Amino acid sequence: MAKPFQLFVTGTDTGVGKTQASCALLSLLADAGLAPQGFKPYESGCARLAEPADTLAMRAAARSQLPVEALCPHRFRAPLAPGIAAHRLGREPDWNTTLAAWERLRHGAAIVEGAGGLFVPIDSQRDIMDLIAALGLPVLLVARAGLGTLNHTALSLRALAGRGVTVSAVLLSRSTPAKDSSERDNRQWLEARHGVRVLGPVPYLKDPRRRHAAFREALGPLVPHRARGR
Numbered sequence: 001m002a003k004p005f006q007l008f009v010t011g012t013d014t015g016v017g018k019t020q021a022s023c024a025l026l027s028l029l030a031d032a033g034l035a036p037q038g039f040k041p042y043e044s045g046c047a048r049l050a051e052p053a054d055t056l057a058m059r060a061a062a063r064s065q066l067p068v069e070a071l072c073p074h075r076f077r078a079p080l081a082p083g084i085a086a087h088r089l090g091r092e093p094d095w096n097t098t099l100a101a102w103e104r105l106r107h108g109a110a111i112v113e114g115a116g117g118l119f120v121p122i123d124s125q126r127d128i129m130d131l132i133a134a135l136g137l138p139v140l141l142v143a144r145a146g147l148g149t150l151n152h153t154a155l156s157l158r159a160l161a162g163r164g165v166t167v168s169a170v171l172l173s174r175s176t177p178a179k180d181s182s183e184r185d186n187r188q189w190l191e192a193r194h195g196v197r198v199l200g201p202v203p204y205l206k207d208p209r210r211r212h213a214a215f216r217e218a219l220g221p222l223v224p225h226r227a228r229g230r
């Protein structure tokens, strides 16, 4: 039986487009009839704990019927690193709860989204990087398209290589209207310097529908062939 399509979506920072990318991948997989699930084990910045925005967006994109608790076991109000949000509450997110939630999802197609970048604390001992290593999935690294991304992306790629993590691709996205001339060369330099597949850049698109379509187009080459066409 073929291994289900699974990918961990991380980024060079918070606010780079991880959820945009996760939702695009989930909708492509759902269109292909692969019944994917979006897993966001740690979500902070939740105005209402019952409605974690990233998780809800991913669940909708996947057309999943699972409850929020199954898709996002650790939810926090404070817009902070999840580990710090928990610490402020005097709590320690249970690692085994995370692993048990993944155990219920890992037999099917899945997109997992981290929180912020690689070294964001998720509890008193672990970072997102430890979660990536524990789940053992290949990674999509989402990065900004413009000036500054060469360094941020290289640092992230070095850290992932240091833990033996496979990087399926880097996706560049312009998450703010500001455009700069570095965008013309960044993709080629990253490919040449790091031998990594670079997709995008996804242009800045204010309209959510057009933006979603642009992320689907950029990420289409990553998903199983039959997921691309529809």
Ligand SMILES: Nc1ncnc2c1ncn2[C@@H]1O[C@H](COP(=O)(O)OP(=O)(O)OP(=O)(O)O)[C@@H](O)[C@H]1O
Pocket (backbone or CB within 6 Å): 011, 013, 014, 015, 016, 017, 018, 019, 020, 021, 054, 114, 115, 116, 117, 173, 174, 175, 176, 202, 203, 204, 205, 206, 211
């Ligand atoms: N190409 C783009 N065009 C327009 N807006 C974008 C683009 N990429 C990202 N954004 C916007 O940037 C913001 C951050 O994107 P997103 O929520 O996907 O980031 P994230 O990496 O998931 O952040 P977090 O670390 O909080 O999970 C969102 O408002 C999103 O709509």
Ligand SMILES: C[C@H](N)[C@H](N)CCCCCC(=O)O
Pocket (backbone or CB within 6 Å): 014, 015, 043, 044, 045, 078, 079, 080, 081, 082, 115, 116, 117, 119, 120
């Ligand atoms: C609140 C935000 N949207 C993310 N969920 C959490 C980002 C944590 C970033 C921590 C850091 O890198 O300093």
Ligand SMILES: [Mg+2]
Pocket (backbone or CB within 6 Å): 018, 019, 020, 054, 113
């Ligand atoms: Mg997100």
